[in-house]
Amino acid sequence: MDKTDKASVVIVGGAIMGSFAAWFLRREGFTGDITVVEKDPTYQFCSTALSAASIRTQFGTPVNIHMSLFGVDFFRNIKDIFGQSADIGYVEKGYLILGGPETVETRRLAVDMQKAEGADVVALSPDEIAARFPYISVEDIGIGTFGATGEGWFDAWSLLSLVRGAAKDLGVRYITGKVTGFDIVASRVSAVLLENGDRLPCDWCVMAAGPASGALTSALGQALPVTPKKRTVFSFRAPLKAGNFPMLFDSSGIWVRPEGEGFIGGIQPPADQDHDATDDFEPHHDLMEEVFWPALATRVNAMEELRLERSWAGHYEINELDHNGVIGLHDEIGNLVFSTGFSGHGVMHAPAAGRGVAELIAHGNYTSLDLTPLGYHRIRTGSPLPESIIY
Ligand SMILES: Cc1cc2nc3c(=O)[nH]c(=O)nc-3n(C[C@H](O)[C@H](O)[C@H](O)COP(=O)(O)OP(=O)(O)OC[C@H]3O[C@@H](n4cnc5c(N)ncnc54)[C@H](O)[C@@H]3O)c2cc1C
Known part of the structure; x- marks a missing residue:
C-alpha cells in the first residue's frame, strides 16, 4: 500500500465527514494529492446542514464517549485551531x-x-x-x-465552512461531480468514476457520502447497511x-x-x-x-x-446493524476507507472520525484514539456493537 508523499486520496462526499478527513490528512503530514468530490456544492440536502448539531457524552459505548470528548475539546478550542475569528456558536x-x-x-x-x-x-x-x-x-x-x-450545541454550517475552508487553504482540491462508480483492480479501488465521464485515479478512496454511502458501496459490489431515514x-x-x-x-x-x-x-x-x-x-x-x-x-x-x-x-444515515458509525478499512478492498453510518450522531463525532481516517492513511494505524471497535469487520461478520443510547 502506497503511504508515500506521492499517494493520492479521493474522498467521496464533501460535507462534515469528508472535510474533516481531508483537513486531518494534512495535519497528520500527508503531502500527496487530496481530491474531495461533492455532487452538490450548495450542500442543501446534506445531513450536516440539516442537523440539530448537538454534542453529548452520554453514550452506552465507550468509543462513542471518547469520540465526543475529543469533539468537545475541539469545539472549545476552535479559535486556537482555526484562528480568532472562528465561531461555531458552541x-x-x-x-x-x-x-x-x-x-x-x-x-x-x-x-x-x-x-x-x-x-x-x-x-x-x-x-x-x-x-x-x-x-x-x-x-x-x-x-x-x-x-x-x-455537552451542548453549535452551528454545524459554520463548522463545515471552517474546516472546508481550512482544508482548501492546505491545498485540498474540492471538485463538483457525482460519483457513479469505481474501477477495481487487484482488490483495490484504482479510480473513482464520475457521472460526466471523468475518471479520478486514486491510491486511497474514502467513503464519506453520508446517507448515500450504502447505495454507493453497493456499486463496489460490497455490503454496507446504511440507509437514509x-x-x-x-x-x-x-x-x-x-x-x-x-x-x-x-x-x-x-x-x-x-x-x-x-x-x-x-x-x-x-x-x-x-x-x-x-x-x-x-x-x-x-x-x-x-x-x-x-x-x-x-x-x-x-x-x-x-x-x-x-x-x-x-436524513439520518442509519447503520441498520447497530446504529454506530463505520470507520476504517474495508477487509477485501485494501484501499477503501469508510467514515460513515453515524446514525444521527455524526456531526459531534466528525473531528474524531476525520482524525482516525487520516491516521490510518498517513501512518497505517490509529495513533491516538483506537477506533477499531467501529470497523467494517462487524458488518462482514454481522457482529453488532450495540449503542444503547440512540435517538
Ligand atoms: C434532523 C437531523 C438531526 C441531527 N442531529 C444531530 C445532532 O444533534 N448531533 C450530531 O452529531 N449529529 C446529528 N445528526 C446527524 C449528522 O447530521 C450526520 O451524522 C452527519 O452530518 C453526517 O455527515 P456526513 O458528512 O457523513 O454526511 P452528509 O452531511 O450527508 O454529507 C454527505 C455528502 O456526500 C455527498 N454525496 C452523496 N452522494 C454523492 C455522490 N454520489 N457523489 C458525490 N457526492 C455525494 C452529499 O451531497 C453530501 O454533501 C442529525 C441529522 C439530522 C438529519
Missing part, C-alpha cells in the same frame, strides 16, 4: 435525558460507566430535576441524567425564556432544545413509517400535532402555547 448547557422509574437502575449504571470513561455526567432524582429545571414536570419520571459540562425538525417560539433550558430528551421520545430566540425539536417517526427516504425531504407534518406537541406540552406546560415557525426534514 454553548454547553447539557443534555437532560429523562427516564421512567423502571429505568433508574440501568441509567445509574450507565452514568457510572460514562464517568469512569471521563464524562462529566450526573444522575438527578425527580426532586433535583424539579429544583434545577422548574419548568419541567416530573410526576412520572424516575431519573434524569445530565451532562454538567461537555427521514427525521423532521420543528422550529417554534414559546412563552418561555431559554435560560438554562438544556437539550431535553424526554421519556416519550421527543427532543427539544433552545435555538436562537425560540426552540427546535423533533421525534422519530413510528417504525412502520420509517422507510428508506432517498430523495424524500418532505417534513413529517403530522407528527407535530399528533405526537410531538402533546408530549412536549405534558412535559413542559409552557409549551402548550407554542407557535410553529417552520419545519424541515433531513
Whole structure:
C-alpha cells in the first residue's frame, strides 16, 4: 500500500465527514494529492446542514464517549485551531435525558460507566430535576441524567465552512461531480468514476457520502447497511425564556432544545413509517400535532402555547446493524476507507472520525484514539456493537 508523499486520496462526499478527513490528512503530514468530490456544492440536502448539531457524552459505548470528548475539546478550542475569528456558536448547557422509574437502575449504571470513561455526567432524582429545571414536570419520571459540562450545541454550517475552508487553504482540491462508480483492480479501488465521464485515479478512496454511502458501496459490489431515514425538525417560539433550558430528551421520545430566540425539536417517526427516504425531504407534518406537541406540552406546560415557525426534514444515515458509525478499512478492498453510518450522531463525532481516517492513511494505524471497535469487520461478520443510547 502506497503511504508515500506521492499517494493520492479521493474522498467521496464533501460535507462534515469528508472535510474533516481531508483537513486531518494534512495535519497528520500527508503531502500527496487530496481530491474531495461533492455532487452538490450548495450542500442543501446534506445531513450536516440539516442537523440539530448537538454534542453529548452520554453514550452506552465507550468509543462513542471518547469520540465526543475529543469533539468537545475541539469545539472549545476552535479559535486556537482555526484562528480568532472562528465561531461555531458552541454553548454547553447539557443534555437532560429523562427516564421512567423502571429505568433508574440501568441509567445509574450507565452514568457510572460514562464517568469512569471521563464524562462529566450526573444522575438527578425527580426532586433535583424539579429544583434545577422548574419548568419541567416530573410526576412520572424516575431519573434524569445530565451532562454538567461537555455537552451542548453549535452551528454545524459554520463548522463545515471552517474546516472546508481550512482544508482548501492546505491545498485540498474540492471538485463538483457525482460519483457513479469505481474501477477495481487487484482488490483495490484504482479510480473513482464520475457521472460526466471523468475518471479520478486514486491510491486511497474514502467513503464519506453520508446517507448515500450504502447505495454507493453497493456499486463496489460490497455490503454496507446504511440507509437514509427521514427525521423532521420543528422550529417554534414559546412563552418561555431559554435560560438554562438544556437539550431535553424526554421519556416519550421527543427532543427539544433552545435555538436562537425560540426552540427546535423533533421525534422519530413510528417504525412502520420509517422507510428508506432517498430523495424524500418532505417534513413529517403530522407528527407535530399528533405526537410531538402533546408530549412536549405534558412535559413542559409552557409549551402548550407554542407557535410553529417552520419545519424541515433531513436524513439520518442509519447503520441498520447497530446504529454506530463505520470507520476504517474495508477487509477485501485494501484501499477503501469508510467514515460513515453515524446514525444521527455524526456531526459531534466528525473531528474524531476525520482524525482516525487520516491516521490510518498517513501512518497505517490509529495513533491516538483506537477506533477499531467501529470497523467494517462487524458488518462482514454481522457482529453488532450495540449503542444503547440512540435517538
Ligand atoms: C434532523 C437531523 C438531526 C441531527 N442531529 C444531530 C445532532 O444533534 N448531533 C450530531 O452529531 N449529529 C446529528 N445528526 C446527524 C449528522 O447530521 C450526520 O451524522 C452527519 O452530518 C453526517 O455527515 P456526513 O458528512 O457523513 O454526511 P452528509 O452531511 O450527508 O454529507 C454527505 C455528502 O456526500 C455527498 N454525496 C452523496 N452522494 C454523492 C455522490 N454520489 N457523489 C458525490 N457526492 C455525494 C452529499 O451531497 C453530501 O454533501 C442529525 C441529522 C439530522 C438529519
